[in-house]
Amino acid sequence: MARLVFSGIFDRFPNIKIVTHHMGAMIPYFEGRVGHGWDQLGKRTSDEDYVSLLRSMKKRPLDYFKMFYADTALFGSYSATRCGLDFFGPDRVLFASDSPFDPEGGTLYTRETIEVIDRLDITEDERDRIYRRNAERLFKLAIKP
Numbered sequence: 580m581a582r583l584v585f586s587g588i589f590d591r592f593p594n595i596k597i598v599t600h601h602m603g604a605m606i607p608y609f610e611g612r613v614g615h616g617w618d619q620l621g622k623r624t625s626d627e628d629y630v631s632l633l634r635s636m637k638k639r640p641l642d643y644f645k646m647f648y649a650d651t652a653l654f655g656s657y658s659a660t661r662c663g664l665d666f667f668g669p670d671r672v673l674f675a676s677d678s679p680f681d682p683e684g685g686t687l688y689t690r691e692t693i694e695v696i697d698r699l700d701i702t703e704d705e706r707d708r709i710y711r712r713n714a715e716r717l718f719k720l721a722i723k724p
Contacts, residue, residue, distance in 0.1 A: 580606055584643040585632060596717055598648040598673060602663030606644050610666055614641040648717060650675030651709065655691025658699060669705035673714045 580599055589593060601604075606613055617640040621629030636643070649667045651673040653659045664672055674693040679685035696709060715722050 580604070580644060580647060584640055585636075587635070589643050589646055590637050596648060597646075598650060598717075600650055600652060600675075602651060602653055602659060602672070603644070603647060603649045607649075607663045607666030608659075609629060610641070613644055614639070616642075617641070618671050645671075647671070648682040648713070651692050651696065652688070653692070654681075654688055655695055655697045660692075660695050661699065664699065664701070664709075669701060669708050670713060672709050673717070677715065 580603065583589075583597065609616075618633075620633045620640070621627070633640075645667065647660075647667070648671045649663055650673050651660055651663075653663070654677065674692070675695070676685075676689040678689045681688040696706060699706070701709075709721070714720065
């Protein structure tokens with residue numbers, strides 16, 4: 580994700596849509612580091628010109644990280660799902676479970692992920708966006724209810 584952010588891809592292709600796996604991995608958890616930490620990029624190093632890199636970007640690094648979409652494939656971790664949802668928002672989270680790569684051949688992670696999403700303190704509309712509508716919109720799917 581960092582390579583994509585610092586490559587300038589979001590500035591060159593402002594309409595690009597990228598889905599990151601496992602709810603953005605550590606990025607939501609390290610929001611402060613990718614926020615205030617990377618706002619200071621280059622101020623503590625002298626061997627690379629990161630200050631120019633930072634100046635060339637139209638937004639803060641944190642704002643680019645929030646442009647990714649993220650999936651819910653977290654093996655049923657409630658707190659990680661909550662953290663990622665808080666970071667990306669309900670319009671940029673898509674249902675995923677890592678099925679069939681679990682000990683039960685697909686049912687364990689799917690079941691656990693559904694249980695987590697159903698436990699979240701969110702509206703039914705937000706839940707429906709995560710389960711299907713965000714994917715329908717992002718992938719331009721014409722699915723009839």
